[in-house]
Amino acid sequence: MDNVLTVRGLKKSYGTQTALEGIDFDVRAGEVFALIGPNGAGKTTTLRIVATLLTSSAGDITFLGRDHRKEPDFVREKISYLPEEAGAYKDMKGLDYLHFMANFYARTPEEEKDFVDRAVAITELGDRLKTKVGTYSKGMTRKLLLARALMTKPVLAILDEPTSGLDVLNALEVREIVRRYVREGTSVLLSSHNMLEIEFLSDRVALIDKGRILDSGTPEALKEKHQAKNLEEVFRSSLR
Amino acid sequence: MKRFTNLLKKEIKELVRPQLIISLAFTVLLFNFIGQVSKKEVQKALGVQTISALDQDGSAASQALLKGLESAQFKVLDQSGKTKEQAIETAKTGESKLLLVIPPGFGDSLRNLQPETIETYSFMRTFSLIGARGQVVVRGVISALNEALSNSFLKEKLPDLDPQSLKNPIKSKDFVVVRDRMAEGSASMVAGLISQQSLLIPVVLMMIVMYSSQMVISAVAMEKQNKTLETLLTVPIKRTSIITAKMLAAGLVGLISAGVYMFAFKGFVGGIGEEAARAGAEAGGAALMRQLGLTFDTTGYLILGLSLFLAILVALALAMILGVLAEDFRSAQNMIMPMMFMVMIPYFISLFADINAVSLPVKIFILAIPFSHPFLVSQNIYLGNYGMIAGGLAYMLVVFVVLVVFAARVFSTDKILTMKLRFGKKKAAVA
Secondary structure, eight states, X not given: OOEEEEEEEEEEEXXXXXXXXXXXXXXXXXXEEEEEOXXXXXXXXXXXXXXXXXXXXXXXXXXXXXXXXXXXXXXXXXXXEEOTTOOOOTTSBHHHHHHHHHHHHXXXXXXXXXXXXXXXXXXXXXXXXXXXXXXXXXXXXXXXXXXXXXXXXXXXXXXXXXXXXXXXXXXXXXXXXXXXXXXXXXXXXXXXXOHHHHHXXXXXXXXXXXXXXXXXXXXXXXXHHHTOSSHHHHHHHHHO | OHHHHHHHHHHHHHHSOHHHHHHHHHHHHHHHHHHHHHHHHHHHHHSOEEEEEEESSOOHHHHHHHHHHHHTTEEEEEOTTSOHHHHHHHHHHSSOSEEEEEOTTHHHHHHTTOOOOOEEEEOOSOOOXXXXXXXXXXXXXXXXXXXXXXXXXXXXXXXXXXHHHHHOSSOOXXXXXETTEEEESOHHHHHHHHHHHHTHHHHHHHHHHHHHHHHHHHHHHHXXXXXXXXXXXHSSSOHHHHHHHHHHHHHHHHHHHHHHHHHHHHHHHHHHHHHHHHHHHHTTHHHHHHHTTOSOOHHHHHHHHHHHHHHHHHHHHHHHHHHHHOOSXXXXXXXXXXXXXXXXXXXXXXXXXXXXXXXXXXXXXXXHXXXXXXXXXXXXXXXXXXXXXXXXXXXXXXXXXXXXHHHHHHHHSTHHHHOOOOTTSOOOOOO
């Protein structure tokens, strides 16, 4: 399987504080790759670098065979990023927000309509999309933002804690949406500190702590390697 | 271009909210209302005013004085037959603004060339300047009477001589020279007219800078507060387009808002200033300014417009950087203060001092503030200091380019997410 994203020796420092100490991983076409680890492990920094928001201090990233650092505009055309604490413009109606975002990616009005129709189907919000985003619940806003991230069928969707702050049912719905879109060809790079969720959602995972990758592989292979029942036990075993 | 237009439309829609429209409409109505009320008050003050007069003399001279007041648009209420105290009480409770007491023997004293005192009692029911105008006019009438009486006396005693020549043996004829032009008039009148003509420039500049800067700072700060900035920075649109769209939207809306406020302000000032302006024009002010070449031609207006435009661009670029430093909407409000001071310093200095005549360090300090230059443009045009004008324009252009390059750099690097300024707190570590 071809790699969509290849990350080698990625380092990031903020002044004297080191966030990433040189990490390596690949995201293959059509897979969900997850970075799991505790808060402050370096997950968000990694995703922000891949999403072209931050620049790395050292290391190489190759995206679809091109130099990620040299061609950020190309990367932005092909990816979509859902930050952990993302918001939408509160005074916009849900539908207007989707049109506004679709307009950046669509080349024709027909394509824009396709994107928005797809997003409307993902959100399942119906007529509520005709009301202002400021009136939405947290779950509704998160679904709107996830729909925005997936509507263009990006090559790589970067999802930072996609179910963060959601109740059980909303979190389940979001996971199902992600899985469905992977089947349609989008690769996903996501982060979470909810290891049970990751086990359900991911094809491969990397365990990250203090800016280093401790181990990586499929959830099954990791459980077998560490003789653990779940990824939480794998993580504890990796720390030893 | 399609992506830029998409973003620009969103920025304009975010700025033009019902609150802004209501606030603009309310200001126009309020200023217009105050202007109309003020206009009526001014007309009232300039129209017939009621005063009381207690003529304790009843001579031809005292009657002439009262007649003089009537011809100066005063309605004189006669209090004859009362004591001074009674007259004061009556006038106090009535509508009179002033009581004039002409003492007994007023006419005789004048005939014998003995100075006589007239008492005036002003009833101050308001402390407005317009309210005190009655006394000024009475003084004018008394002064005119003094003039007439002394003239008639001199004529009587020295019939061969002109009383004016006796009273003012030295006369002056005033000329004002500006560059290569000369005209008859006083320097204070020219200075007054110039400051009247240039009055609107600082007001316009302050309004536009205030509104546009606040809009840009808030636009960036709101993106941060609502957590929409990160998403916006990862969509396929150039960072410079994001900066330009925000600046252009704020510039356009700020310009329109300032225009509306100026319209409202004109309605307000027009109410008070109309009469004064008419008086100035009648006094030959316009002709004097034309003779001295102190009027703006098309080139003058173009230079002034260019200077204001560059100042606005500098303000927008500076506001963009300050917006990045602000963490949320509230801290954005604090960020606007340094910009306000930068506009107010040259404004106040230009009110009280000649910027060209201050000491060198102060002059350098003032000229280093980009917003000083539009204040200086009009007088530099009048005085033909085109080198100074060109220098000012070039300086503002350089400052704008430097600020835009810096803003673009901030938006293209990690700084857009990591740079922040907290008031009274240590710099936050990045997660």
